[in-house]
Amino acid sequence: MHRCTRIGAYVWAAPNTAVGLLAGLAAFLLGARLSAVSHALAFSGGWLGRWVDRLPPACRFSAMTLGHVILAVNTASLAESREHELVHVGQYERWGPLFLPAYLLSSLWQVLCGRRAYWDNHFERQAFGRDRPSQSPS
Ligand SMILES: [Zn+2]
Numbered sequence: 001m002h003r004c005t006r007i008g009a010y011v012w013a014a015p016n017t018a019v020g021l022l023a024g025l026a027a028f029l030l031g032a033r034l035s036a037v038s039h040a041l042a043f044s045g046g047w048l049g050r051w052v053d054r055l056p057p058a059c060r061f062s063a064m065t066l067g068h069v070i071l072a073v074n075t076a077s078l079a080e081s082r083e084h085e086l087v088h089v090g091q092y093e094r095w096g097p098l099f100l101p102a103y104l105l106s107s108l109w110q111v112l113c114g115r116r117a118y119w120d121n122h123f124e125r126q127a128f129g130r131d132r133p134s135q136s137p138s
Pocket residue numbers: 084088123124127
């Protein structure tokens with residue numbers, strides 16, 4: 001990516017990155033590890049990660065991305081979800097502040113069509129490398 005385009009991508013995704021940095025700072029203060037993953041920052045582990053890992057299955061996640069910040073419950077989850085989360089980073093770079101509303105609308109649309117909010121979400125299908133809805137990851 002050209003340097004000007006890269007800077008523009010950081011600026012365009014900055015509102016989401018700011019939220020990610022706040023969450024990451026909280027995780028870091030609670031013992032999370034900070035690392036660089038490609039052109040994003042990652043916070044993994046710590047007390048907050050252990051807490052998320054103990055949530056009921058419907059609320060649990062192994063990693064999530066907010067702008068250029070990846071939050072993972074532990075380093076193993078970060079390693080497993082790295083490529084998936086980097087697709088989301090690219091989505092934030094393209095959609096900027098519109099990403100989260102578009103993501104939520106995609107989930108809502110899937111539910112209204114009788115499909116699954118997460119697995120059939122356009123952005124998740126893209127991150128899992130799937131083209132067709134209703135196809136579970138292997
Ligand atoms: Zn995802």
